[in-house]
Amino acid sequence: MKILILGSGGREHAITRRLASDSPAPELHAAPGNPGIAQLATCHDVAVTDLDGQVRLADELQPDLVVIGPEAPLVAGAADRLREAGHTVFGPSAAAAVLEGSKSWAKEIMAAAGVPTAASVTVAAVEELAAGLDRVNPLADVPYVVKADGLAAGKGVVVTEDRDAAITHAEAVLTAGGQVVLEEFLDGPEVSLFCVSDGTRVVPLAPAQDFKRALDGDQGPNTGGMGAYSPLPWAPDGLVEEVLQKVARPTIAELAGRGIPFVGVLYCGLALTSRGLRVIEFNARFGDPETQVVLARLASPLAPLLLAAARGELAEETQLDWSEDSAVTVVLASAGYPVTSRSGDPITGIEDAEQLGAHVIHAGTALADATLVSAGGRVLSVVGTGADLEAARALALRATEAIGLEGSHHRSDIALRAATDEQAANEVTA
Ligand code: AMP
Ligand code: GLY
Numbered sequence: 001m002k003i004l005i006l007g008s009g010g011r012e013h014a015i016t017r018r019l020a021s022d023s024p025a026p027e028l029h030a031a032p033g034n035p036g037i038a039q040l041a042t043c044h045d046v047a048v049t050d051l052d053g054q055v056r057l058a059d060e061l062q063p064d065l066v067v068i069g070p071e072a073p074l075v076a077g078a079a080d081r082l083r084e085a086g087h088t089v090f091g092p093s094a095a096a097a098v099l100e101g102s103k104s105w106a107k108e109i110m111a112a113a114g115v116p117t118a119a120s121v122t123v124a125a126v127e128e129l130a131a132g133l134d135r136v137n138p139l140a141d142v143p144y145v146v147k148a149d150g151l152a153a154g155k156g157v158v159v160t161e162d163r164d165a166a167i168t169h170a171e172a173v174l175t176a177g178g179q180v181v182l183e184e185f186l187d188g189p190e191v192s193l194f195c196v197s198d199g200t201r202v203v204p205l206a207p208a209q210d211f212k213r214a215l216d217g218d219q220g221p222n223t224g225g226m227g228a229y230s231p232l233p234w235a236p237d238g239l240v241e242e243v244l245q246k247v248a249r250p251t252i253a254e255l256a257g258r259g260i261p262f263v264g265v266l267y268c269g270l271a272l273t274s275r276g277l278r279v280i281e282f283n284a285r286f287g288d289p290e291t292q293v294v295l296a297r298l299a300s301p302l303a304p305l306l307l308a309a310a311r312g313e314l315a316e317e318t319q320l321d322w323s324e325d326s327a328v329t330v331v332l333a334s335a336g337y338p339v340t341s342r343s344g345d346p347i348t349g350i351e352d353a354e355q356l357g358a359h360v361i362h363a364g365t366a367l368a369d370a371t372l373v374s375a376g377g378r379v380l381s382v383v384g385t386g387a388d389l390e391a392a393r394a395l396a397l398r399a400t401e402a403i404g405l406e407g408s409h410h411r412s413d414i415a416l417r418a419a420t421d422e423q424a425a426n427e428v429t430a
Contacts, residue, residue: 001064001065002061002064002065003019003027003063003064003066003067004057004063004066005028005041005067006030006073006078007070008037009034010288010289010292010331010361010362010363011069011285011286011288011289012030012033012034012037013034014291014292014296015067015286015291016028016030016037016041017040018295018296018302026303028041029044029063030042031043031054032045034362035362036361048073054082055081058082063087064088066082066089066090067091067306071100071101071285072151074091074094074100074264074284074285075094075097075151075284077093079092079093079264080093090264091264091284092284093261095260096260096261096262096264096284099255099284100267100281100282100285101151101284104149104179106281106282107181109251114250115247115251116246116247116276116277116279117279118145118185118186118279118280119183120182121136121181122180123170123179123180126170126171126174126175133182135182136182136183136184140163142185143185144158144159144160144161144185145157145184146160146166146169146170146180146183147181147182148173149180150178150179156173158222159222170182186273186278187271188273189271189272190209190269190270190272190280191209191235191243191270192208192209192210192267192268192270193207193208193267193268194266194286195243195244195248195267196264196314197252197309197314198308198314199252199261199262200261200312202244202252202316203309203314203318205320206297206320206322207231207239208229208232209230209232209415210228210287210289211227211411212225214226214411215411216413217413221338222338223337223338224338224377224378225287226331226333226410226411226414227328227410227414228287228290228328229327229389230290230296230327231322232418233389234422239272242277247268261312262284263309263310263312264284265283266284267282267283267284267287268282269287289331289361289378292327292329296385297326297327298322299322299323326385326386326388326392327383327385327392328385328395328414330397330400331363331378331380332381332400332405332409333379334374334407334408335406337377337378337409338377341364343364343374343376344373346406347365347379347380348403348405349402349403352399352402356398357384358382358383360403363376364376364378364379365379379405380405382403383396384397389415393415393416397414
């Protein structure tokens, strides 16, 4: 089987890596890819935003399957263009990807489908802001949640107890011509669950947890994600089934009923609140860096799953096999991320990290005269696996610390609490 993967980040490297370990191994191509992906696939110099170039490349290669990684080309209509040209595509149409591209539309779909989510108000003008904030948080007793309506690479959301800061963020989005969604604050732990759909049927992957804030202790600004782990030993039994029943299936059915079948990954970002399960956000693709840990644990072959979804032939009773191992990833970010990022700094120590037993996913790297250098905010995603979360976490951290990148930073508490709780629970049962 020949597969073309579109994208250049950590998610696409993780997808490529997992596809490469299918048996029989598919022939892999990527566009544009990155230096990590290039070790596993033939990379083609076509930008993520170059839809014409992507169609030309697919026409030339005639892959059995095209997998679209990032949201930007999906929202821009890459899947539509490729399908029109006769290709088999894993990734939603532009119309379906609006689920990620517009938080206000996602709210509308959830309301129509009866999917539990935070109460919200969409605001289009600065004059409506104060009344909107009063409506979603009348007692001003919990943090304000202000979201840019459009795509923002995970950085459009501000959660703050400071009303002035909420207003400042909202005004910045509004004066730039966007809308904001003001939301009720959701307490409780977050879970990311990827649901593969062929437009009507849904097959869930394993749940993961992402760490959105830049700094240890969930301090600092929101980022695209600074680390993740899977499985979630603390998650209630039946969580995945509950998400399927209350969230994924009704959403997929609502979209299908509107003539907008969703083919790809419906990423359900969830909060397990004191009042029950709520959707925080939908994305129209695999999450980054959760993909790095989820696919590291997937024991079933990946290519047939994605191909079946792309063909509209997913078997709902598909039972995927999962490794008993835990996986933890730590993201190594460049100086200044998420506010700015620094590129062009040499990266050292990847081999040392891998000799420790971890694997290193490239997220924002480039080759400059045969030297591997940073090329973005999130530079590497270091994945450790082990018998439990503590083993996986310790390995991921040790390996991250073996890597040299001037000015870089990473969190040291990814999966810490879950690992500690898991060990305590094991001691009780031992
Ligand atoms: P989003 O881009 O919508 O996933 O938001 C990014 C992050 O902001 C989420 O992962 C949460 O940590 C936080 N967040 C978003 N919406 C809410 C909410 N309604 N209540 C509490 N935290 C939220
Ligand atoms: N890790 C969050 C996201 O992929 O949107």
